Amino acid sequence: MRLTQYPIQVLLIFAKEDNQSNGFWWACDRAGYRCNVAWTLESALECFLDKHQEIIVIDHRNSKYFDAEDICSLFQPELFCGCVILFCRSADQEETSVLPLLDAGFDRQFMENSSVTACYNELVQIEHGEVRSQFKLRACNAVFTALEHCQEAVEITSEDHVIQYVNPAFERMMGYCKGELIGKELTELPKSDKNSADLLDNINTFIKKGKRNGTRGCISLCYTLAFCTLQMLSSDSHCGSLMAAPSLQTRRYSSMARIHSMTIEAPITKVINIINAAQENSPITVAEALDRVLEILRTTELYSPQLGTKDEDPHTSDLVGGLMNDGLRRLSGNEYVFSKNMNLSHTHLPVPNTINDVPPCIAQLLDNEESWDFNIFELEAVTNKRPLVYLGLKVFARFGVSEFLNCSEATLRAWLQVIEANYHSSNSYHNSTHAADVLHATAFFLGKERVKGSLDHLDEVAALIAATIHDVDHPGRTNSFLCNAGSELAVLYNDTAVLESHHTALAFQLTTKDNKYNIFKNIDRNCYRSLRQAIIDMVLATEMTKHFEHVNKFVNSINKPMASEETSNNTECTANIKNFPDNQTLIKRMMIKCADVANPCRPLELCIEWAGRISEEYFAQTDEEKRQGLPVVMPVFDRNTCSIPKSQISFIDYFITDMFDAWDAFAHLPVLMQHLANNYKHWKTLDDLKCKSLRLPSENNN
Numbered sequence: 001m002r003l004t005q006y007p008i009q010v011l012l013i014f015a016k017e018d019n020q021s022n023g024f025w026w027a028c029d030r031a032g033y034r035c036n037v038a039w040t041l042e043s044a045l046e047c048f049l050d051k052h053q054e055i056i057v058i059d060h061r062n063s064k065y066f067d068a069e070d071i072c073s074l075f076q077p078e079l080f081c082g083c084v085i086l087f088c089r090s091a092d093q094e095e096t097s098v099l100p101l102l103d104a105g106f107d108r109q110f111m112e113n114s115s116v117t118a119c120y121n122e123l124v125q126i127e128h129g130e131v132r133s134q135f136k137l138r139a140c141n142a143v144f145t146a147l148e149h150c151q152e153a154v155e156i157t158s159e160d161h162v163i164q165y166v167n168p169a170f171e172r173m174m175g176y177c178k179g180e181l182i183g184k185e186l187t188e189l190p191k192s193d194k195n196s197a198d199l200l201d202n203i204n205t206f207i208k209k210g211k212r213n214g215t216r217g218c219i220s221l222c223y224t225l226a227f228c229t230l231q232m233l234s235s236d237s238h239c240g241s242l243m244a245a246p247s248l249q250t251r252r253y254s255s256m257a258r259i260h261s262m263t264i265e266a267p268i269t270k271v272i273n274i275i276n277a278a279q280e281n282s283p284i285t286v287a288e289a290l291d292r293v294l295e296i297l298r299t300t301e302l303y304s305p306q307l308g309t310k311d312e313d314p315h316t317s318d319l320v321g322g323l324m325n326d327g328l329r330r331l332s333g334n335e336y337v338f339s340k341n342m343n344l345s346h347t348h349l350p351v352p353n354t355i356n357d358v359p360p361c362i363a364q365l366l367d368n369e370e371s372w373d374f375n376i377f378e379l380e381a382v383t384n385k386r387p388l389v390y391l392g393l394k395v396f397a398r399f400g401v402s403e404f405l406n407c408s409e410a411t412l413r414a415w416l417q418v419i420e421a422n423y424h425s426s427n428s429y430h431n432s433t434h435a436a437d438v439l440h441a442t443a444f445f446l447g448k449e450r451v452k453g454s455l456d457h458l459d460e461v462a463a464l465i466a467a468t469i470h471d472v473d474h475p476g477r478t479n480s481f482l483c484n485a486g487s488e489l490a491v492l493y494n495d496t497a498v499l500e501s502h503h504t505a506l507a508f509q510l511t512t513k514d515n516k517y518n519i520f521k522n523i524d525r526n527c528y529r530s531l532r533q534a535i536i537d538m539v540l541a542t543e544m545t546k547h548f549e550h551v552n553k554f555v556n557s558i559n560k561p562m563a564s565e566e567t568s569n570n571t572e573c574t575a576n577i578k579n580f581p582d583n584q585t586l587i588k589r590m591m592i593k594c595a596d597v598a599n600p601c602r603p604l605e606l607c608i609e610w611a612g613r614i615s616e617e618y619f620a621q622t623d624e625e626k627r628q629g630l631p632v633v634m635p636v637f638d639r640n641t642c643s644i645p646k647s648q649i650s651f652i653d654y655f656i657t658d659m660f661d662a663w664d665a666f667a668h669l670p671v672l673m674q675h676l677a678n679n680y681k682h683w684k685t686l687d688d689l690k691c692k693s694l695r696l697p698s699e700n701n702n
Contacts, residue, residue, distance in 0.1 A: 008127055009034045009053040013044045019114035024057055027119035031127075054131050055123065061112060072105040161185050172280060272297060358390055366394045372444055372671050373603050380433045388420040388432040388439070389413065392468060395443045404461050406522040414517035418510050422473050428620070429613040430474035435467070437610075441595035442467040448667045454577040454587055458527070462534035463588055467595060469507035470539045474499060477621050479543070480633040484625075500543040504536045534588065541589035542596045544655075551659050554590045557583060559665050587666070594663045600648070600656050600679050601672040607679045612694050615644050644694055645686040652680055 010033050014021040021037065028035035036051060038044035048056070058072060098109055107130060110122055144165075147154050153170035157163050163181050171177055275294060279287045358366070365379050369391060379387040393413060396402065402412050423432035445451050446460050455463075475482075479498045482490040493501045512518055520528050541550055558577070577583045599610035618637035625632045636642055656676065664673050686696065 007032055007034055008055060008123075008131060009051055010036070010055045010057065010123065011044065011048055011051070011053040012037045012057050014039065014059040020059070020061075020112060023114040023116050023119040024123075026116045027123055030116065030120050031123055033123065054134070055126055057110070058106075155181075268297060358393075362390055366390065369394055369440065370398075370444070370447070374440055375606065376433060376437045376440060377606065377609060379436070385425050386420055386432060387436040388423070388468065389416045391436045391439060392416040395439060396464060399443070399446070399460055399464060400457070401461050401464060404457055405519050407519045411517060411519055411521075415511060415519045416468070418517050419469055419472055419507065422506065422510065423471070424474065424476060427474060427476040428616040429610070430471050430476055430617065435469075435471055437598075438470060438592070438595045439464065439467040441598045442592060445591050445595060445667060448669070451587065451591065451667050455584060458531060459534065459584060459588060462531050463538060463591060465531075466535045466538035466592055469535070470503055470542055470592065470596065471499075472503050472510075473506050474503070476617050477624075478633060481621055481625065481630070484630050484633070485628070497540055497543045497545070500540050504539045507535075508532070534585075537585060538588050538592045541593055547593070547655060547659075550586070550589050550593060551662060554586045554666075555662050557586055558590075559662055562666070590659075590663055590666075594660060597656065597659075598672070600652050601660060601669075601676045602679075603675055604679055604682060607675070608682075608694050611644060611648050615642065615647065643687065643692040645683040645691065648683045649680070649687060652676070652683070 008031070010024070010028050012021055012024050012035065014037065016039065017037075025035055025037065033055075034051075036047050036053065038047050047053075101109065108122075108126065110119075113119070147165075147167045150167055150169055153173040154165075154167045155163055155170050156165040163184050166174075166178055166181050171181075174181070272294060275290050275297075279290050282290065359382075361382050362379070365375075365382065368374050376387060376391075379391060383390055393409075393416065396412060396416075397409075402409055405412075420432045420435075423430075423435060425431050442463050446455070446463060452460075479490075482498050483495045487498075489502050490498050492498075510517075511520060515521055520531070523531070540546075577587070599607055599614075601607075602610065615637065618634055619639040619642070622632055622634065622637050623639070624630075636647065660669070660672065660676060663669065686693075689696070691697075
């Protein structure tokens, strides 16, 4: 075995400089060795710990300066990966047995001789003998350590094909332990009752013929160890990293082996590798269960639940299908119906210059905007269906948005006016009142202690802007409808998150179109990019196809770790969240998702009003789908047959309950959870009475 190494290093430990120490010094210079001299025990130990020399020469001629045996005990091979220790004795000393000195740790003795040639010959003999042997031994240890952890099955045999070594991967592949294999010939593998005679005969036949079948390749090697070249790379220490020299043979890595050796390894790959390792020593029942785990992990939708059949609950199935599917459905004749995006003209209301200039009736309503029970419909009425500007000015002022963006209140007011003008007031649900409601909910959540402590000011500003723009220019139709109709937006965004992508893109286009309402014009590039990224991420999180992914990630990454800490120290918990930006992202996504669909958690009268509005919008979509001959995305939302209580119950059961339970566990929202329970009870009562409307007939008459 040949090893490439840096020049040999020698440490001379002498009590004082004399002819002998000089002889070794000049011998090292002739041989090209690096030499250090130490005159005391302390300096010797310090030098060795720094350089890790391969050869140590200790002066043993006079014991009155230091004890050579004590020094030798400090450089034991088992502590320092092996070094050759030479002791120099005086020619005048009585000849005694060398065995005690060998037991003390010395490797060789050198009779006093100050001749440079004599010292040179001694050092060269040590290099070609003990030193190179030490290198080979360390290289072999490194090789076998690598083999023990190698993912490929490796066996080493003699020239007569007798097994000398197998690694754990080989044991796992063959199903035999090392003791059963070593010393056996390849053609005489230990037999097992689990293997049929035909199988063993086939194996032996293929081995004898030299054919290959399956993923395990047998490569015949006729090399001896003397021709196996390794390269030892070392820095200051001779315990360096071991690397195999490039081979002329074709590497037979399988795809799995390449996965194990990837420099950039995906987290899911690490998880699968850990499970595979855990299976090796697990009982059969556990191993089978882990096989099932691996099957689940290899699916694409890890966080989305498996939907049941349509026979179970048509309301749930239609609701889930309509909200969570973006797929394009082909019509008869394989043609697509294209519909123009609805662009409605908007009337612009006079807007106050500042929040202090709002009319008294509006100002009185806004005094209560920090309460969860704030009535957004009253604000809608007094503002002629334009509540977003007024609420936006109040909320943005409370959170210091203008100060953060370094923009004037007039710029912010103009921006709010432009954004609200691009909401469709003709939509029964997705209009600026819904945007104002989501903005109000977002601001309420940002005021909760744990949420506030977990986010930075930039996150708060991004969340408020995202809530404001999250449904701008919404056409009152779902993504599935747009995809089925082949609308321009669906074509533009490749049938993926069509509306959410449009909302963010249009909002930024409108904002940067004119400096009069460009609220980002005075912030630096890095701040703008961070803000823009956060806003886009939150708006895209409102898309329902990723609903369960976002919720489950929040539960697993935020709720469960916090519960496992079993601590009431909110400051410590929020500090830990701030240290991980990914966790802040999960919180922001969860916050805007809950704000977007918080209607069932509002006071009962507000909840009922929202339920009527969303139902009317779905009814209108079903009517249009039937007129245009499009696939009906949500058949249960037929205005002649739909049960609104059933649809609300399905929505709450499938989307709301688990999400708000998780959000409440983090943000502590007892008022919302009480409203949710009351509202659910209202819908259940109506459903039990077979009532399909928002209220009982008697209540409608009143």
